[in-house]
Amino acid sequence: MKANEHIVLSVKGVNKSFGGLKALSEVGLEVKKNTVYGLIGPNGAGKTTFFNVITGLYEPDSGEFILNGVHYQPTAVHEVAKAGIARTFQNIRLFGHMTALENVMVGRHVRTKGGVLGSIFGTKAVREEEKQIRERAQALLDYVGIGEYHDYAARNLAYGLQRRLEIARALATDPKLLALDEPAAGMNSTEKLDLTKLLRKISADGVTILIIEHDVKLIMELCDEMTVLDHGEILAQGKPEDVRKNKDVIEAYLGGGH
Numbered sequence: 001m002k003a004n005e006h007i008v009l010s011v012k013g014v015n016k017s018f019g020g021l022k023a024l025s026e027v028g029l030e031v032k033k034n035t036v037y038g039l040i041g042p043n044g045a046g047k048t049t050f051f052n053v054i055t056g057l058y059e060p061d062s063g064e065f066i067l068n069g070v071h072y073q074p075t076a077v078h079e080v081a082k083a084g085i086a087r088t089f090q091n092i093r094l095f096g097h098m099t100a101l102e103n104v105m106v107g108r109h110v111r112t113k114g115g116v117l118g119s120i121f122g123t124k125a126v127r128e129e130e131k132q133i134r135e136r137a138q139a140l141l142d143y144v145g146i147g148e149y150h151d152y153a154a155r156n157l158a159y160g161l162q163r164r165l166e167i168a169r170a171l172a173t174d175p176k177l178l179a180l181d182e183p184a185a186g187m188n189s190t191e192k193l194d195l196t197k198l199l200r201k202i203s204a205d206g207v208t209i210l211i212i213e214h215d216v217k218l219i220m221e222l223c224d225e226m227t228v229l230d231h232g233e234i235l236a237q238g239k240p241e242d243v244r245k246n247k248d249v250i251e252a253y254l255g256g257g258h
């Protein structure tokens with residue numbers, strides 16, 4: 001195996017039921033380093049449930065989870081963040097009244113050492129750490145292309161910029177894997193194209209991406225590999241050019257005419 005085919009995330013045999021409803025049935029996937037991996041499927045297919053399971057929001061009935069070769073138990077959101085997965089949500093979850101810069105600084109605190117006493121007494125070490133966090137947050141805003149808006153309240157940013165801010169905040173935790181739940185929702189085609197470029201840059205720079213998206217065209221163009229879910233089961237898996245030709249996907253999901 002080539003070095004760049006190193007597996008960042010390996011998930012096997014995930015089952016999750018809600019009462020009598022089987023939301024995920026034996027779902028698994030492998031995401032290679034420096035790639036973008038897509039997860040698509042019709043409404044209710046189980047995409048968000050899968051994200052919620054791998055990021056510690058929902059407890060699975062079964063499943064095996066390996067991040068960078070190390071088993072992890074997705075039992076709590078902060079543990080998953082520490083293990084190295086950051087995520088964004090379908091509905092934007094920024095601190096609306098805080099500035100763009102402050103939103104990213106909050107994301108960064110998952111990696112800091114200062115501690116509560118340090119914050120209270122404002123020790124020199126803590127002040128130095130705050131300065132570094134601020135500089136790093138600004139660098140991340142610049143990286144996602146919204147550096148000039150650092151002092152805007154998050155809620156006053158245009159929608160597409162808020163999506164970028166969410167990504168900057170997630171990157172602040174130095175994740176190995178960035179999990180994005182419909183980051184292009186509500187974007188126009190120019191914004192989608194810009195987002196695609198940003199996501200390619202992020203993955204090339206070493207943060208592997210797993211993305212849920214409804215826009216099939218965007219996923220087909222952006223992703224190196226993908227999984228199609230339907231009714232909680234894997235309908236197809238592989239490279240977009242192969243998935244595109246898959247008979248089950250064409251019939252059950254994309255529609256015969258496409």
Ligand SMILES: Nc1ncnc2c1ncn2[C@@H]1O[C@H](COP(=O)(O)OP(=O)(O)OP(=O)(O)O)[C@@H](O)[C@H]1O
Binds near residue numbers: 018043046
């Ligand atoms: N907390 C929950 N309690 C009960 N049922 C749930 C819960 N979360 C999800 N479900 C159900 O599990 C199934 C999969 O839902 P999920 O939200 O994962 O689908 P999805 O593919 O993300 O859909 P969408 O594209 O609409 O976001 C659906 O039938 C949904 O109603």
